[in-house]
Amino acid sequence: MATPLVGMNGRELEAFFVAQGESAFRGRQVAKWIYSRAAREWSAMTDLSAAMRNRMVAEGVPVGPTTVEERHVSADGTTKFVLRLHDQQFNESVQIVHPDRLTACVSSQVGCAVGCPFCATGLGGFKRHLTPGEIVDQYLTMQHEAAGRISNIVFMGMGEPLLNTENVIAATHILNKEVNVGMRHITVSTSGIIPGIERLLAEEIPVNLAISLHAANDTLRDKLVPINKTYPLGDLIPLCKRYADTSNRRLTFEYVMLRDENDSPEQARELVSLLRGVHCHVNLIPHNPVDGSGLTASDAQIIRNFRDVVQNAGFTTTIRFNKGQDETAACGQLRGRLPARRKAPARS
Ligand code: SF4
Incomplete structure (x- = not known):
């Protein structure tokens, strides 16, 4: 799996986009989207070109790791x-x-x-x-x-x-x-x-x-x-x-x-x-x-x-x-496994 963007600091995001043949500025734009605006999808980053966003999706670069x-x-x-x-x-x-x-x-x-x-x-x-x-x-x-x-x-x-x-x-x-x-x-x-x-x-x-x-x-x-x-x-x-x-x-x-x-x-x-x-x-x-x-x-x-x-x-x-x-969201109750009971559907 490609490395997710979330987890990279500003400098690492700049380096990532430079390595993709883009400008360092793209890294700063993306940092703003993911960290300041909590964007979860490439499609939300509307000031990036559609071609670039499509390429990232096609290459399987995830925004977040979870x-x-x-x-x-x-x-x-x-x-x-x-x-x-x-x-x-x-x-x-x-x-x-x-x-x-x-x-x-x-x-x-x-x-x-x-x-x-x-x-x-x-x-x-x-x-x-x-x-x-x-x-x-x-x-x-x-x-x-x-x-x-x-x-x-x-x-x-x-x-x-x-x-x-x-x-x-x-x-x-x-x-x-x-x-x-x-x-x-x-x-x-x-x-x-x-x-x-x-x-x-x-x-x-x-x-x-x-x-x-x-x-x-x-x-x-x-x-x-x-x-x-x-x-x-x-x-x-x-x-x-x-x-x-x-x-x-x-x-x-x-x-x-x-x-x-x-x-x-x-x-x-x-x-x-x-x-x-x-x-x-x-x-x-x-x-x-x-x-x-x-x-x-x-x-x-x-x-x-x-x-x-x-x-x-x-x-x-x-x-x-x-x-x-x-x-079971209170202190000391988190377990890290799926509860068997009531389940809310995941939102994308
Ligand atoms: S077992 Fe770990 S998570 Fe639980 S109270 Fe002790 S230190 Fe905290």
Whole structure:
């Protein structure tokens, strides 16, 4: 298969068209079509000659590397897209509608090797990394259909982004420079991969960082976030503090609330001591149902009690309102395979 256009940066697109015997300007025109206007077909690029567009179609040069297999719209407007990749794998992306903005939640891998026991992706195992083009194409697919501009991007879909750091950084640069999404509107959510965080710091990529913490001691975190055995809290938390201090950004710590696992007042106080001195926000996530996890959600009152302990200690603390739960589009529910139930027809 010819290399898809999405995934090439501006310079690479220019070089591609020069190699085709066209001018570099064609590359800039096409960059505008695919990245600024989210065009998905050659036929949409109406200021290119019909002869050239027909030649590209005849040569099988795809605009993007993914196609929409299914879309599932939740009652709250959240839309989950199931995307087919060239090797017949699937990934999932979610467009989240807030009152004041649209957010694209993108995947970085097919599956995930970290294996958090409360997460559908982790329970399904790791298949492969996504390429920069496959990551950027998730945003463009959603933008193509969106009612307005998608202003925010969160790497909170399938996979651990900082175990695919090279491609995630390349995608972030395309999203920032070509698509024009501000780095401060991009959030990378990680289970705490220390070399990846250090790389973001070293390359001065000023994205927001969210840490999937879920436990405030190593014994429990080894169980809930198994990568903790490699990158324990004693190394991770000082690095988080350095990230916050160096980037002058407030970090987010994500904490999924699991009944009788990590939701007691004592564990809230343990969390407070762990995060003392880190410029951060704590986001408590009610657990979403996942088949086969064996874990259940904390009661709403238990979550509020936990929130009060952390908040009273001086941390900004929120309880995430789960969106998309009725279409398994919520946090921890993405699995990367076709659901057996209701199926919406793919649009071209
Ligand atoms: S929560 Fe994130 S890191 Fe853990 S298994 Fe799921 S996708 Fe991977």
